[in-house]
Amino acid sequence: MRSEIKVGLLFLLTIGLVAAFAFYLGAFNPFSNANKLTVMYNFAGGIEVGSPVRVMGIKVGRVTDIRFDPMGKDAKGREVKLKVDITVDKKAWKTVRQDSRFFINLAGVIGEKFIEISPGSLESDTLKPGQSVRGEDPPRVDQLISQSYGLAGKVMEFVESNETSVIDTINMMNSLVSNLNKTLKLVDKTTQNRDARKLIKNVSAISDDVAFFTAELRGPEGQKTVKLVNELIHRLKGLDAKTIKTFLQEEGIKAKLF
Amino acid sequence: MVNECNWGLCHHGLFGDVVEVVVSKPNPFWRLVFEPVLEFLSLVAKTLVGIVQPPYRVKDLVKQLDFVIWQSAPVVIFSVSFAAIVTIIEASFHMKLVIKNDALVPGFAALLILRELGAVVSALLITSRVGAGLAAEVGTMKVTEQIDALRMLGIQPIKYLVVPRFLACVIGGFVLSIIANLVCLYAAMLVSQVQLGYSPGSFIVAMRSFVSFQDLIFAAIKGACFGAVIPLFSCFYGFRCESGADGVGSATTKSVVSTSVAIIVLDFILGYIFSYMY
Known part of the structure; x- marks a missing residue:
């Protein structure tokens, strides 16, 4: 084989290896099948360029750029000064919707930071590629x-x-x-104390008796009696001292009669 | 002049006047320390000038590239693969000893391979293969007066001998360190699958959290710098070769030893500089 061909082959091999390495590291991807999104934060808790993006725990993209925007505002007009560009694979695109939330999470033994996207509900619309959305700022441990x-x-x-x-x-x-x-x-x-115990026992027995009587009172016989007593009381309503005196006098007279 | 300059640098080089002043001193300290240093600097300067000055000897360059890259590649690939295997197994052994877990081994072994092992081991192998051959070749030419013959024919020996070898070694160091590193990583991936039970996917995931693309770029730059050192030292000792088989042997030994030392010192310097670029 001629020297030129051999050297050329090695150069080609080197270029191929570098491209493969870059592809595996995620630094370069010619067959990109992803949509872009811009997520806005006020605090990004250690996210870096290259950090993974996950939907329901599955990696679907990565952070491509982090920009500072001092004049930045979200859709509601609140100040948001950090813009994080991410990619989301098209296969996961339909699960990311208007009401999806963008959290910053921590995973793995080495504490890798990633963006977790919660799936949106079917009622809300899908996002447009390149759209800006507001992310959920992670809790700041230092502030806490x-x-x-x-x-x-x-x-x-x-x-x-x-x-x-x-x-x-x-x-x-x-x-x-x-x-x-x-x-x-x-x-x-x-x-x-023995006396106290006796007392308590007696009280208990009395309450049992009372319970027995009241149970009887609640029965049909008891109800009847109560009704009769009630009637009697109503009939006795008209009685006053004068009437009783008269009545007694009459009775007395009668008594005298017997 | 007490000591005659060996290959005509004194009268023509960028440092010609200085060399002449230095070598004319009778003090042996001047001769032993400054003369070689200035001759070396003169060689470097002439080589750099020779790269940009026409005529460009493309055929020579391709021949040297064939010698440096194609013929060295099998040795380099074979050796660095074993170095990677040893790195993985040793790192796993140490991690299991210390924290009873070797989950992070693929990641930081890959980083070690990329930052140090791939470039340095392949440069040392190129030194022993290319550098020794170069020193012996130039030394023999010196002893058999072929260099004088070249000069008589009006051909600059540095332009003719050193420049193509220098360029071939710089490009060769760059390319070989990339090939060596990536083959090394592949070997590491295989051994971590067979020996430690990590799938290639988990190896790549662990590697990603430590390794970035610039590590490979820095390794390639290191390889190019090491490659530049090899022909300069080899040709320098070849040009200073004394007559006889002894002279050639001694020139070859000196060139390999000093190149190896220079590579390790340069590795430290470059590693220090690159650590500021992360």
């Missing part, structure tokens, strides 16, 4: 820590400024608890 630090400081401040009243409150609560404890102990002791 600084806020809880501030909260702890305020609690400390409150305790320090109201030290005497706080101590009083604590003392009061302390005595309250000890009193409660004493009371409970007393109750416990009482239930152990």
Whole structure:
């Protein structure tokens, strides 16, 4: 084989290998079958160019560019200063809809960051390629820590400024608890007492009896009796002292008669 | 002049006047330290000038490329593949020893291969193959006075001998380090599948999280720089070769040793510079 051909072949092999390497790393893809989207964030939590994009946990694209836009605003006119360009494979395109949400997540043992797209509902429209959408800013751990630090400081401040009243409150609560404890102990002791037990037993028996009577009262016989008593009371309504006196006098007379 | 300049650099080179001043000093320190350094710098400068100056010897270049790339490729590929296999197995052994888990091995072994192993091992192999041959060839030409004959014919020995070899080695280093690296990665992928049980897919996923495309570019640049060092040192010692078989042997040994040392030092310097570019 001639030297020229051999050298040429090796050059071609090298170019092919470089292209294959770039393809596998995702740096270059001539058969791209993906649509572009721009996701806007105010905080992107460590996303980098090349970070994967997933829909329902399956990789469907990657971050192609990250841009700073100081004048950026979303559809509702709120300030959003970071634009992240992503690609989404056409096979997953129809699951990404207007109401899809774009989260930033963390995965794997090495803490790889990725964009997770939640699938949209069928009622909402599909997105247009190249459209800008608002992403969900991930929670900022640093902010959380600084806020809880501030909260702890305020609690400390409150305790320090109201030290005497706080101590009083604590003392009061302390005595309250000890009193409660004493009371409970007393109750416990009482239930152990023989007389008290007898008393409780009797009360229990009485309540059983009462229950029995009331059960009888609820029956048809009882109802009848109650009705009769009711009637009687109504009939007795017209009675007053004068009438009773007269009645008694009459009775007396009658009595005298017997 | 106390010591005659070996191959006519003193009167014609960019550093000609300086060399003449230096070599005319009777002090042995000057002769032992500065003369070789200035001769080397003169060789570098003449080679760089020779690259841009016509006539361009394309046929010579292709012949040298055949020698440097095509004929070295099997040796380089074979050796780096084994180096990659050893890297994977050793890394897995160490990771299992330390954290009882070798899930990250494919990723960082690939990074190690790309950043260091592929370029350096292939450059050292090219040195032992091409550099030694070059030093012996030029040394023999020097001893048998062929270089003087070239000069008598009006042909500049550096333009005729060094420039095509220099270009071939720079291009060869670039190309071979790419081929070596990617074959190395392929070997690493195979061994991690057979030995560690990671599928090629998971190897590529682990590799992606560590390796970026610029790693390959930096490795290729390193390969080109190492390639540039090889013919310069070899030809330098070849031109300084003393007469006899001993002289040729000693020139070859010196050239291989100093090229290997230079490659390792250059690797450190380039690695340091590239670490600022990430």
